[in-house]
Amino acid sequence: xxxxxxxxxxxxxxxxxxxxxxxxxxxxxxxxxxxxxxxxxxxxxxxxxxxxxxxxxxxxxxxxxxxxxxxxxxxxxxxxxxxxxxxxxxxxxxxxxxxxxxxxxxxxxxxxxxxxxxxxxxxxxxxxxxxxxxxxxxxxxxxxxxxxxxxxxxxxxxxxxxxxxxxxxxxxxxxxxxxxxxxxxxxxxxxxxxxxxxxxxxxxxxxxxxxxxxxxxxxxxxxxxxxxxxxxxxxxxxx
Amino acid sequence: xxxxxxxxxxxxxxxxxxxxxxxxxxxxxxxxxxxxxxxxxxxxxxxxxxxxxxxxxxxxxxxxxxxxxxxxxxxxxxxxxxxxxxxxxxxxxxxxxxxxxxxxxxxxxxxxxxxxxxxxxxxxxxxxxxxxxxxxxxxxxxxxxxxxxxxxxxxxxxxxxxxxxxxxxxxxxxxxxxxxxxxxxxxxxxxxxxxxxxxxxxxxxxxxxxxxxxxxxxxxxxxxxxxxxxxxxxxxxxx
Numbered sequence: 001x002x003x004x005x006x007x008x009x010x011x012x013x014x015x016x017x018x019x020x021x022x023x024x025x026x027x028x029x030x031x032x033x034x035x036x037x038x039x040x041x042x043x044x045x046x047x048x049x050x051x052x053x054x055x056x057x058x059x060x061x062x063x064x065x066x067x068x069x070x071x072x073x074x075x076x077x078x079x080x081x082x083x084x085x086x087x088x089x090x091x092x093x094x095x096x097x098x099x100x101x102x103x104x105x106x107x108x109x110x111x112x113x114x115x116x117x118x119x120x121x122x123x124x125x126x127x128x129x130x131x132x133x134x135x136x137x138x139x140x141x142x143x144x145x146x147x148x149x150x151x152x153x154x155x156x157x158x159x160x161x162x163x164x165x166x167x168x169x170x171x172x173x174x175x176x177x178x179x180x181x182x183x184x185x186x187x188x189x190x191x192x193x194x195x196x197x198x199x200x201x202x203x204x205x206x207x208x209x210x211x212x213x214x215x216x217x218x219x220x221x222x223x224x225x226x227x228x229x230x231x232x233x234x235x236x237x238x239x
Numbered sequence: 240x241x242x243x244x245x246x247x248x249x250x251x252x253x254x255x256x257x258x259x260x261x262x263x264x265x266x267x268x269x270x271x272x273x274x275x276x277x278x279x280x281x282x283x284x285x286x287x288x289x290x291x292x293x294x295x296x297x298x299x300x301x302x303x304x305x306x307x308x309x310x311x312x313x314x315x316x317x318x319x320x321x322x323x324x325x326x327x328x329x330x331x332x333x334x335x336x337x338x339x340x341x342x343x344x345x346x347x348x349x350x351x352x353x354x355x356x357x358x359x360x361x362x363x364x365x366x367x368x369x370x371x372x373x374x375x376x377x378x379x380x381x382x383x384x385x386x387x388x389x390x391x392x393x394x395x396x397x398x399x400x401x402x403x404x405x406x407x408x409x410x411x412x413x414x415x416x417x418x419x420x421x422x423x424x425x426x427x428x429x430x431x432x433x434x435x436x437x438x439x440x441x442x443x444x445x446x447x448x449x450x451x452x453x454x455x456x457x458x459x460x461x462x463x464x465x466x467x468x469x470x471x472x473x474x475x476x477x478x
Contacts, residue, residue: 010249011390151250152419179441180391183426190425202418 001175002140003167005160005184008147009109017116021137023130023163024113025122026146027155028204029084030106032123032220033069036086038239039125039226041095045237047107051077054102061098070102074211077102085216086125105153109146110232116142121230121237124159124195128224131166141167143181154187154202155220158195161188162223195221240414241379242406244399244423247386248348256355260376262369262402263352264361265385266394267443268323269345271362271459272308275325277478278364278465280334284476286346290316293341300337309341313450316341324455325364344392348385349471355381358471363398363434367463370405380406382420393426393441394459397434400427401462434460 006012025031034045048054051070058068069082076083082093084103101107113119118137122130134141143163145156161184164177191198199205199217208217228239245251264270273284287293290309297307308321315322321332323342340346352358357376361369373380382402384395400423403416430437438444438456447456467478
């Protein structure tokens with residue numbers, strides 16, 4: 001099985017993804033939030049790029065049964081129902097709802113991967129479930145870190161490394177890795193024992209702490225909390 | 240002092256480099272070759288993007304005293320005087336010459352950094368000299384890995400980590416690092432004891448070995464062989 005990691009979405013620019021299963025990660029916080037929302041019964045999450053597009057889509061869908069969610073600079077967008085904190089997406093609030101979501105990095109990476117054979121959404125929260133789905137799929141697989149404003153983000157690289165390691169444990173290591181996949185595994189080995197500590201020193205982590213959202217940071221390190229494997233189908237993420 | 244690492248040139252796209260000293264790395268092999276050429280008395284190296292541009296520039300400069308060098312898929316370009324192997328750039332061949340160089344990744348990254356306040360060229364061969372120059376300059380510094388066809392390349396990340404560590408030893412750690420700089424330092428800690436072994440497992444290293452260029456790979460791991468600090472000035476790299 002062939003597994004590669006891209007530390008930023010730009011690394012996949014110009015590459016034909018037609019045969020790939022792409023796994024998108026934005027651990028702090030978009031993909032953690034999507035996993036949490038679908039695990040708590042949301043009907044679907046529609047990722048969109050811009051605030052205007054989010055508002056238009058929510059209106060087109062009819063505001064009944066739709067939640068408008070997203071952030072800019074970590075904070076809820078004015079007039080939106082929810083921000084991008086997984087802790088907001090409780091069963092009470094999201095069960096049966098369709099969520100329109102726009103974030104700075106994660107939704108952009110998901111939309112950029114849309115030409116792949118399959119697009120799965122991963123985070124620590126559903127790590128084992130995604131690893132199992134990758135083994136079942138057989139690949140080739142590209143794990144794409146959303147990064148942060150086009151740049152490398154350590155929290156995503158660590159989750160990519162954790163995912164590669166999980167898959168390797170299930171396939172007896174019989175696979176090819178690219179340079180980034182091997183580096184991600186080594187970074188996870190270096191930092192994995194104290195994810196919350198590692199996250200707190202990242203650029204994204206510091207911004208969340210400054211915004212008073214430290215609880216999100218801790219929650220996003222929790223591993224194998226949910227068994228959902230969200231997948232993008234026809235512009236909607238469902239599980 | 241502020242030091243950041245970009246694992247690919249794309250991570251610096253759209254960022255104003257006007258206040259930065261940018262250090263470009265393409266360890267296998269363009270920046271190792273440039274360091275070797277200037278250390279052996281070449282007058283200047285002119286980095287260009289395309290084969291056509293290289294030929295035109297060499298003709299404009301007058302072929303006397305000019306060497307046309309470069310590679311595609313690791314191999315010397317047809318009709319060129321030299322490839323991109325540092326071992327070819329001996330004092331006998333390059334002393335007093337101007338070199339026009341085009342490579343797949345490194346020269347592209349150098350040209351993309353041209354708007355920076357300063358652009359320095361680094362490799363393991365001149366690691367200590369570049370570290371000293373960075374401390375003297377005071378930054379802010381961006382260390383840019385050329386990567387491989389827009390993707391993360393482990394050999395460049397390791398050299399970035401080694402360079403950050405050298406600078407930190409000279410400044411008592413009094414500096415800010417971005418996520419990639421911290422990851423690079425940790426990767427160098429994991430692999431630095433056996434660089435040749437690590438390089439041999441990278442995508443670039445495997446391609447060199449397949450092309451019969453294993454000696455280049457070993458040479459490019461040698462550390463502090465030269466004291467030159469090549470710098471881009473007015474489209475030419477001089478030392």
